[in-house]
Amino acid sequence: MEAIIETNGLFKTFKLGMLDVEVLKDINVTIGKGEFVSIMGPSGSGKSTLLYLIGGLDKPTSGSIRIKGKELAVMKDKEQSIMRRRDIGFVFQFYNLIPNLNVEENVMLPVLLDGKKMKAYRSRLDEILEIVGLSDRRHHTPRELSGGQQQRVAIAxxxxxxxxxxLADEPIGNxxxxxxxxxxxxxxxINKEQGKTIVQVTHSREAAEYxxxxxxxxDGKVS
Amino acid sequence: MGIIFRFVLRNIKEKKFRTFLILFSITMSAALFFAADAMSGSVEKIVVDRIRKAVGSAEILITANEKSPSRSMSMAFAQRLGDKLEYVAGTIHGSGIYKVGRDESIRIDLHGFDMEELQQMNPVALTAEQKLYPFNGKKIIISQNTAKKYRLAPGNVLDIEIDRQKHRFTVSGIAKPAGIFQEDGQSTNAIIPRAFLAGLYDMEGQVTAIYAKPKDLAEKQALIEQLSKIYNRYSVREAIPEEDIKRNASTFTVPFMMMVVLVLFISVFIIYTSFRVITTEMLPVIGTFRSIGATKTMTDMVLLAESMTYGIIGGALGCGLGIGMLYIMANMLLTPADKAAGFAAQISYSPVQLATAFILAVVLSVISSLVPIIKVSKISVKDIVLNKIDTTKKRRKWKLAAGILLFATVLLLPQYMPRKIAVTFDMFCMVFASISIVLLIPYLTAGFIKIFEKAYIFIFGNEGTLAVKNLRDNKNILNNISLLAMGISALLLINTISFSVFKEVANAYRGYHYAVRFYIDEADREKLGKVERVEGVDAVYGNMYVHDIGVGDGKDRIMLLYGADRVKFNDYIDVGILGDANALVDELSQSRSIIISNALKYKFGVEIGDKLVLNTKTGDREYRVIGFCETLFQNGQTAVIGDRFLKSDWKLKYISEVLVKTDEDPEVLKERIKESFKDQQLYIQTVAGMERENNEANTALFGIFRIFSIMTMVIGVFGILNNFAISFMERKRGLAMMRANGMSKGQSIKMIFIEALTGGLIGGAVGILTGILLISVIPYLLKAIDMPIPVHYSGLLFAQGLIGGTVVTLIASLSPAMKSSKLNIMEAIKYE
Known part of the structure; x- marks a missing residue:
């Protein structure tokens, strides 16, 4: 299977007051294209940190991360941003929608950031809203939606x-x-029908079974 | 309770910028209120000091008036009340010409006094003297300045021409610059024995003014009444007309209070918005305290104590700052003549004024914080603990309706307000204008956003669209727009008034169709002829006028009454007569008729054909109103009658001023006229010089107003900085989320700048709208305080307001823009 995500000798250390806390220690994982991988572990084990490092939202202390064969460390901020727009989709525990944008505008955010015209993505938007079952809620703002609906907007x-x-961080945690x-x-x-690679962080064994x-x-290591 | 208070105190200490902002706005409000309130007292003090220079400690003054049989009176009648009076002093005023050299002569104001009386009333401190006592004959006391300027010393002689006769005086004393000798650089004073002047003017046993001081000040009014009966054909009045001074000084307070109203409004807004954040931040803590047994009253009291603490500290600081401000303002109000006379800025305030400013600060703080506190108090403990608080802001229709209603009130009603309540109503309108704009800002902003949304897609691309979308219902941006609007409108208001005054002053001087004017003693036809012969003089007009004329019972006044020559008047002075000016002036010469300014028409409530009774020197005379004029001479308190009636009714023997036309350089002509009248005292000015002097005085006054308006803007700018800081804190997670979705650092900075730019442009535009609304009230307010100045709008000023507002917002957004680029995305998403 073609590797889409690779980490090699990944270390991450946080400063906590005067102390250096080693959150990730020598992480080596490879995730193949089309896989649905669940990262599990107790609170504070470093699983979310690993996910954010893979997504380029934070930088490792040492080690390398390759996404679709490209080394994250050598990418400039703009290149990483473009990668996040085009190659990665994030889903967070608390949905993280923009409260003053409606469903359509929230879904189209990566398109807008990519400098593309919204009109060109109309049919794609309709299709995705159909998939997530929110076609009738397209003009609602996040505060007018339930938690489940908000998470579906985040997936869209x-x-x-x-x-x-x-990359999904505790997608059903809330x-x-x-x-x-x-x-x-x-x-x-989405994983089966569209062949997307999904990496989720979860506490729930049931969720992991999907x-x-x-x-x-x-303790910062893959066991 | 103690632990909650400790928490609040820690909170005040930790949130340094917010604490500073609240304290700053309260302090400034209290200081500006105090300065504006006490300003009238200080103006009074300046005026009283100017009068005291001449009257010393006297409290009662008796002088001749238009009904008096002569300009002198006997002191004997006043002296009969000696048991009730500490002293009675009399003086004879005169003037003389001191010929300094072949080409220079100066006019000296001569004060004839009995030395003993003078030392009781207005003591003269001497630096040198020679054979001063007995003070009789041709002895003279001159000032230190005069002695220095003309190199005179005790024992020297100087020749003074009085009534065309030369008299040789011996300098017997040199006086320190105090009292009568506190000279302003324009006039020269000297004291000579009263008996000498009495002999010269044939006034044995008589004086031209009597000064008296009651033993018991409480009896002053009773004594004035008693003396009025004795001197029933003379004017017996307070030496210091306190009521008049107070009334005049209080009109001075109105424009300052106008600014204070705006400052207070901004402060209320800042404290209110800050407390909304404070209460929101404290909600979890309040929930915790309430869940472990603290009562609603306890938590409410804690929040109230916090606002009261701000009020007390801000009030105390404001009082101190206010005293400093008052001193600076009083100093700015001193004229160059005051400074030349050695007057130092003196301030006057009472403990009541200090207490009022302090109480205002506390009340301002508590009232502004009350609504957020009450709102928090209404939330149930369960909802707080479970974080089930609905923070969504609904637009309420009543706010739109109230905003429109207040807007319409400000725009339409001031013109219909009766004069008696106009000032109060117009001041309320200033508050209404600000409230209406704050209520309408969400709707106005929504409208602007729709326009920007369409334009930005072409200008800034998708980041522009995103930025505009972020502005929708963003309460911090709405607050910024409100603060900007108020700050800009305050600046526009003051600058527009200042611009209008300067423009009107320029217009008023354009009404002078001559180049040089001068005053000369006993100006008659012979002297006019002499002027006509001066090289470069094209034409001359001997203008006549009188000042401060009583109308009806004397309470209403006309400040300037011209006596117009039917042929020349309109050719020299344009008072803006409405209609056929020549025909109307011609009509003035035929009967007792009058043309009054529109300001006087409004004041007296008269129409054409109505009659005005003028208090003339020959008794009350009826004048028929035949027309109106639009002029700013004497703040518009001007009228014109025929010159022959002015001469006869006011017994005028001489011309009041000589107006000269020329095609040559007025300054050159001025010098030629001075040369031609070198043996006489002239007071001569070119029109350009007069305009320059007037503008200098206005610059000083508007300098003070500008301080107020700049302070208003400064408070607003601090509020904007605070809002940006709050906005960044609240949006950290949202910004991080956008970064997670592929927004680059550059895009993030660009978006925040576009947001700031848009907020600034909207704030500037709304500021201009607010400014126009506030300025629309000004003509009515000025009319109500007898200063009918039309408003002129300056496009440049408004453009500066818009650009200034935008620049301020862009600068204020620098910090959040930079912070957004350094944002730790993971921390912001996981922990914010």
């Missing part, structure tokens, strides 16, 4: 630019079990 936003990778199941099924469908591989992180 992650999909709009047709990225190969979706949802009730019924809604959580719906969201996980949606992610699974994926086809689990990586366990404990």
């Amino acid at each position: 936003r992650a999909l709009i630019n047709e990225p190969d990778i979706i 949802l009730d079990s019924k809604t959580g199941t719906e969201v996980m099924k949606l992610l699974q469908r 994926g086809n591989r689990t990586i366990n992180v404990r």
